[in-house]
Amino acid sequence: MESFFMFLARSLAAAVNRRLGVALCALAAGLAGCGGNSSRSEAYVPDRMVTFGDELSTITTTGAPSSQNGLKYSINAIASSGTTTDCSLAPVWPQVVAQYLGMVYAECNPSNVTPTAFMRASAGETVATVVAKMEAYRVDPANGVSPKTLVTVMAGQNDVIQAMEDYKAGSASAADIRARMTTLGTQLGDAINAMAAQGNGARVLFALLPRISTSPYARDSRFTDADRQMLQQLVDGDTSTDYGGFNGALRLRVTNNGRWAAMIVTEVYFSPYITRDISATGLTNNSDAACLSSAPVPTCTTNTLVSGAASSTTTYLWANDRLMTPLGHSAIGNEGSRQIRQGAF
Numbered sequence: 001m002e003s004f005f006m007f008l009a010r011s012l013a014a015a016v017n018r019r020l021g022v023a024l025c026a027l028a029a030g031l032a033g034c035g036g037n038s039s040r041s042e043a044y045v046p047d048r049m050v051t052f053g054d055e056l057s058t059i060t061t062t063g064a065p066s067s068q069n070g071l072k073y074s075i076n077a078i079a080s081s082g083t084t085t086d087c088s089l090a091p092v093w094p095q096v097v098a099q100y101l102g103m104v105y106a107e108c109n110p111s112n113v114t115p116t117a118f119m120r121a122s123a124g125e126t127v128a129t130v131v132a133k134m135e136a137y138r139v140d141p142a143n144g145v146s147p148k149t150l151v152t153v154m155a156g157q158n159d160v161i162q163a164m165e166d167y168k169a170g171s172a173s174a175a176d177i178r179a180r181m182t183t184l185g186t187q188l189g190d191a192i193n194a195m196a197a198q199g200n201g202a203r204v205l206f207a208l209l210p211r212i213s214t215s216p217y218a219r220d221s222r223f224t225d226a227d228r229q230m231l232q233q234l235v236d237g238d239t240s241t242d243y244g245g246f247n248g249a250l251r252l253r254v255t256n257n258g259r260w261a262a263m264i265v266t267e268v269y270f271s272p273y274i275t276r277d278i279s280a281t282g283l284t285n286n287s288d289a290a291c292l293s294s295a296p297v298p299t300c301t302t303n304t305l306v307s308g309a310a311s312s313t314t315t316y317l318w319a320n321d322r323l324m325t326p327l328g329h330s331a332i333g334n335e336g337s338r339q340i341r342q343g344a345f
Contacts, residue, residue: 044345046150046203049103050137051094052130053121053154055323059092059107060123060298070108071298073123075290075313075325078302085301086110090313090326093207094121094152096333100340101150123298126162127184130155131191138195138202147260149202150345151195152336156209156246159184160234161217161322167230168222174230181234181246189253192261199260203345205336206254207264208247209235210328214274216289216321236267262336262344269331273317282314283327290316290325297323 051057055073062069070087077089087108091099098105098117106115120133130153137143163180166172172180196204212218213232223231237245244252247267256263272278278286285308291297295304297320302311309316313326 044150044203044340045148046101046103047116047148049094049098049101049117049150049152050202051105051117051119051121051152052134052137053094053152054125054130054158055123055297056154056157057092057094057119057121057152058123059087059095059105059119061107070105072326073297073323074300074319074329075305076298076301077313077326091329091333092326093154093329093333093336096330097150097152097205097336097340100333100337124158125155126159127155127188131187134191134195145195145202147199147201147203147345151202151204152206153188153192153204154207154209155188156184156250157212157322160209160212160231160246163234164227164231168227177230177234178243178245182244182249185244185246185249186253189250192254196255196260198255201260204261205264205339205344206250206261207332207336208250208266210266210270210324210332211235211274212322214286216287216318219287220321258339258344260345262339264332264335264339266332269335270328273328273331283317284308284310284315286317288316289318289320291319296320 059070059072062071069085071085072087072090072092074092075090076085076087078084079086079089088110095105095108103117104111104113104115105117105119107119109115120137134151134153138145160181163172163177167174167177192204192206195202211232212235213228218228218231233243233245235245235247237243237248251263254261254263273281273283273286278284288306288308290305290309291300292304292306295301300319302313305311305316316325317328319325
């Protein structure tokens with residue numbers, strides 16, 4: 001008969017082996033679930049895509065059929081016919097992701113196929129309005145939010161600019177606007193977490209804000225170097241004081257595990273275009289607006305650019321004083337597509 005000590009030893013060995021097996025399974029599978037039916041090697045294929053945000057994400061229309069005139073708050077490309085815009089060209093960043101997935105937005109549907117991507121972003125949105133739209137969409141049972149729903153989110157730049165304007169006008173202190181950015185980043189993070197519902201809701205691809213402190217808006221003569229530094233801190237924080245800014249608060253709040261939420265660190269893919277030496281990027285200008293003031297976004301096209309922009313969507317970084325050209329959108333959208341391709345979700 002087995003002694004108590006032999007039984008104890010055998011039980012301990014079995015327990016160790018079980019724990020070791022789990023550890024090895026996790027190591028081999030990465031973030032994939034062990035013993036389940038899914039694997040990170042399986043490509044994520046959503047059945048629909050929904051976009052929330054502001055001018056940095058939206059495709060808009062002017063009353064004509066949306067399949068013909070989806071316009072972006074950037075530089076719109078002219079069709080090969082040379083008479084109208086082609087909304088499938090020069091895409092905004094979530095449109096880059098949609099095109100990678102083979103999806104078409106209802107707002108840009110030149111082939112009149114059944115759309116599988118839907119635009120809920122619009123110009124002038126703030127974090128408050130974006131959060132409200134996300135929550136309304138999430139709780140509406142008609143939408144049937146599920147892991148097959150891919151949600152993209154980018155918001156907060158309008159709030160950053162408004163905070164900076166309040167600071168310049170003397171209606172808010174530096175401490176006030178810093179605290180505002182922390183609150184707003186946290187609120188957007190909460191909305192993303194709610195949408196993802198710990199894997200039971202949608203899959204969410206969210207992008208941090210770009211460095212607007214290098215934009216034509218920030219280069220205006222009414223701003224001092226200290227103002228530009230403040231503008232940068234509102235976005236990306238101040239490491240000397242452990243202040244994280246909007247982006248820091250957002251990334252800390254979101255449960256970003258790459259399984260049901262994935263983050264695009266916009267600055268990483270934007271930074272090559274804001275250095276002094278841009279010779280390797282194809283850019284000719286990273287400090288001025290490409291669109292003529294007589295053709296503001298979203299009516300700006302490759303036919304209405306300043307002479308230095310050479311009728312191109314990729315030689316200037318900024319379309320107007322605060323919004324990027326298709327080059328910046330491509331950098332962000334390509335990173336989002338890469339994350340999906342390499343195993344996010």
